[in-house]
Amino acid sequence: MKNLRWNNFLFQLVAFLLALAFTSLIMVFAGAPPISAYVEILGGAFGSVNSLANVVVVWMPLLLVTSGLLITFTAGLWNIGIEGQITLGAIFTTAALRLLQESSLPPWLIILLAMLAGVAGGALWAVMAGLLKTFGGVNEIFGGLGLNFVATALTLWLIFGPWKRPGTGSMSGTEPFPDTLWLPQLPGLRLSPWSVIFGAAAIYLVYRLLSGTYFGLRLKAIGKNVRAAFLLGVPAWQHSLLAFALCGFFAGLAGALQVTAVYHRLIPSISSGYGFLGLLVAMLVNYQALWAAPVALFFAALNIGSIQLPIMLNLDSSLSGVLQGMLVLFVLLTEGARKRWLQKNG
Amino acid sequence: MNVELRDIHKIFAAVHANNGINLKIPAGVIQGILGENGAGKSTLMKILSGFYQPSQGQILLDDKPVIIRSPADATRQGVGMLHQDPLDFPSMRVIDNFLIGHPGELIPDRGQAAAQLEAIQQKLGFSLRPEAHVDTLTVGERQQLEILRLLWLGVRVLILDEPTTGISALQKEKLFAALRLLAQEGKTIIFVSHKLEDVEVLCHKVAVLRQGRLIGEMLPPFNITRLVEMMFEKVITLGNRRSCCRGEISFRLNALELEDARLHIPGVSLEVQGGEVIGLAGMEGSGQALFLRACAGLVRAVGGHISINEHDLTGKPYHTYLEHGIAYLPAARLEEGLAPGMTLTEHFLLAGEARGFNIDWEQGRKVAQERIADFNIRGTPASPIEALSGGNQQRALLALLKHPLNLILLEHPTRGLDIESSIYIWDKLKERCAEGAVILFISSDLEELLQYSDRLLVFFSGEVSSPLDAERTTVEHLGQFIGGKGWAA
Structure with a gap:
């Protein structure tokens, strides 16, 4: 058993090194010095309190999204529609804030209601994908993909249509909300302590839910063999829908945070790609909720760190995406290799 | 060559x-x-x-x-x-x-x-x-x-x-x-x-x-x-036939009519006593699987009534059947009965009554350990179900059955198992009969059908025979009947 764990760790390490090596190779082809690029990324992510705070600003929504995805993954569902669910969370939050900002309600209540609206929006979009699958026979990958496009179109329509800034709509988004409607932030930083509370609570709750409750066990059974789960008395489609709803709940919360804690308005790419990034994290941690926190932190650090690259080395910041993608590919690859190796030598 | x-x-x-x-x-x-x-x-x-x-x-x-x-x-x-x-x-x-x-x-x-x-x-x-x-x-x-x-x-x-x-x-x-x-x-x-x-x-x-x-x-x-x-390494005999019939009727079918894409089963009426075993014989695809699934509440009947202990279950959803103590064990163990990738402990927890919201893993492992010993399963609580051999998977499936049950429906309960495992499985099933459960099972093994059933229903392309007394039926007669000979026009 102990040997197996070592063996697993060794393969993961090899995957990480391979991902680094291949990304370096790409940099060499692009004419950039890999070592200084990595140094820049590290410095950009952890070099100052400010950059560290920015890493956390990315880390928390990513953790929320990953928490949600762990639920759907466990139930055997590929919730590709996660991007749209974040976006709908942001749209609903913005709508609630716009609706209530002129009212006499205290700001904290307005923010609370707006966040609840966001959560509902995310859950609604997720349940749509679930209903399409359960009653329409549409695979959740296709349904989710379609709903993502609808969500993006809806955002653009709102920004350039009904919610456009006074004068003319622009890609910079809707009119920012007054800072009374912002979630409280740490002095001098973009980071709100509420994000940290939500992120930490989400991953802990999901960890408990999946490893210690009958609900989690039933989801796992559905994910492993839906037919057997049904025959053993698990209400299968109801649980699938609930898994979608819960995932949408967390995605919607991430979207709500993007509006209330980060951008303070609706912008065209409000999800910041955290949905797809969350899918990568969830795949990488392979159902183990506790690992989601460090892996999401690493991904967040890569994202923030690579912002420096265009300035310092004239490289595109999408390099972090290359490294993240490589990492997932190599981890999956070495996992396959490890299984083969175990079959031969185990 | x-x-x-x-x-x-x-x-x-x-x-x-x-x-x-x-x-x-x-x-x-x-x-x-x-x-x-x-x-x-x-x-x-x-x-x-x-x-x-x-x-x-x-x-x-x-x-x-x-x-x-x-x-x-x-x-x-x-x-x-x-x-x-x-x-x-x-x-x-x-x-x-x-x-x-x-x-x-x-x-x-x-x-x-x-x-x-x-x-x-x-x-x-x-x-x-x-x-x-x-x-x-x-x-x-x-x-x-x-x-x-x-x-x-x-x-x-x-x-x-x-x-x-x-x-x-x-x-x-x-x-x-x-x-x-x-x-x-x-x-x-x-x-x-x-x-x-x-x-x-x-x-x-x-x-x-x-x-x-x-x-x-x-x-x-x-x-x-x-x-x-x-x-x-030793000689095995199947042991004596024994019947656990209790006298009072527990499971009742009244002109049950079934249909799928290929078959039409015109009304089956049957009254089964508590503890009785009914064998369903017939060539594969003659309607017995459809019939069994209808009894489990997985297929809705076109007409007629199903009742257990005087509760009418006609047209009710599958979970109502479960609530009335009806269990269905499919032939495809790893495809339908068990969830590969989950351990024995997880299976027992899943199939058992949920005690509250949180799982007591310690208790779960204890229960698993007991069942493993009780059913002579070669494995540990942490064994993934797919790592067990076919016979042990079948035992695990039986060990998942709730207590008490009124009706157990089995498809090929001993298919692919050796004689010793088969005898073991039937011993366990007969224990359930002694507690009053009705068993309906499909098998293509004529010896098994005759050995363990009280009565037999023979299926032939959607036709269903009237119940035969298993004790007075021979392998030859049953074989011919299954092959379509001896049916009154």
Whole structure:
């Protein structure tokens, strides 16, 4: 058993090194010095309190999204529609804030209601994908993909249509909300302590839910063999829908945070790609909720760190995406290799 | 083709699945391979057909040492294997399945292939329609298709793994006739089974495996008692029939009418006493599976009524059936009954009553440990279910049953299991009968049907017989009845 764990760790390490090596190779082809690029990324992510705070600003929504995805993954569902669910969370939050900002309600209540609206929006979009699958026979990958496009179109329509800034709509988004409607932030930083509370609570709750409750066990059974789960008395489609709803709940919360804690308005790419990034994290941690926190932190650090690259080395910041993608590919690859190796030598 | 296996070893982790096996099979011989579950039969055959590489040892075909790298390589060298579960493509047509795996042109010549298919099947006495879709065929017919395909590919050694499970008596006759013909032509036939009667009527030579070793070989006339001793180290008898009927009616069907895409079962009426066992006999696909699923609440009846202990369950959803103590155990254990990737403990927790919201894992492991001991399952609470052998999976499935139950519905409860496991499983089932549960089970094993049932229902293309008294029915009579003889018009 102990040997197996070592063996697993060794393969993961090899995957990480391979991902680094291949990304370096790409940099060499692009004419950039890999070592200084990595140094820049590290410095950009952890070099100052400010950059560290920015890493956390990315880390928390990513953790929320990953928490949600762990639920759907466990139930055997590929919730590709996660991007749209974040976006709908942001749209609903913005709508609630716009609706209530002129009212006499205290700001904290307005923010609370707006966040609840966001959560509902995310859950609604997720349940749509679930209903399409359960009653329409549409695979959740296709349904989710379609709903993502609808969500993006809806955002653009709102920004350039009904919610456009006074004068003319622009890609910079809707009119920012007054800072009374912002979630409280740490002095001098973009980071709100509420994000940290939500992120930490989400991953802990999901960890408990999946490893210690009958609900989690039933989801796992559905994910492993839906037919057997049904025959053993698990209400299968109801649980699938609930898994979608819960995932949408967390995605919607991430979207709500993007509006209330980060951008303070609706912008065209409000999800910041955290949905797809969350899918990568969830795949990488392979159902183990506790690992989601460090892996999401690493991904967040890569994202923030690579912002420096265009300035310092004239490289595109999408390099972090290359490294993240490589990492997932190599981890999956070495996992396959490890299984083969175990079959031969185990 | 002469086949020779020299000192074959296969080691999986802690298991020595094949331990120094030497076997010579001359061309034109039907070689039987006997052994209980886990004796190493399948491993040996998978080595010969290229699925596994031996850890040590040599294979000789026509006295030349060969290395068989893959199943495709095996067919190229003339060795083909017919698997227990047909490896075909159910949604495709017969002719397309036939063509798959055939090396050839970019664009296959279907007309020519169909003509060749026709020629081979005429010789063997099969009658498959090339345009039929494979999912409309019975298991026996799918087997025939696979044999035809392998022969067309030029196979000269044909390995059959438990070919008589799940096929009708009639199809078995056809299969045996075809195999005899192929042997006369000089093909080598290897027949893997744990059914003594099949081996007895078919084989020219039998080898017995036990715990990975070749125990010995026997030529006809076969001494069955001796063969059983070689397989199990001791003689096993099935024990006495015993009935647990209680007198009062517990399960009632009133003119139950069923329908699916292929079959129509016109009204079945049946009254079953608590503790009674009803065997459902018939060729695969004659309606018994549909009937069983209707009793489980998985298929809705077109007409009539189902009730258990005077509760009318007609048209109610599956979970209502569960609440009334009805359990259904499907034949496809890993596909429908159990969830691969989950441990025994997780299965027991899932199937048991949820105590609150949170799981008490300590308690769960304790329960699992108890059930494992109680049902004699070879595994630990942390064993993934797919790591257990077929017999142990079946025991696990039984161990998942709730307490108490009113009605247990089983599909092929002992398919693929050796005699000892079968007896064990029926002991456990009879305990449930003694507690008052009704059992309805499907089986294609006539001995099993007669041994354990109180009454029998025979299905023949949607027709259902009136209940037969199992004690006064013989294997011959039942066999004929299943084959469609003796039905009053």
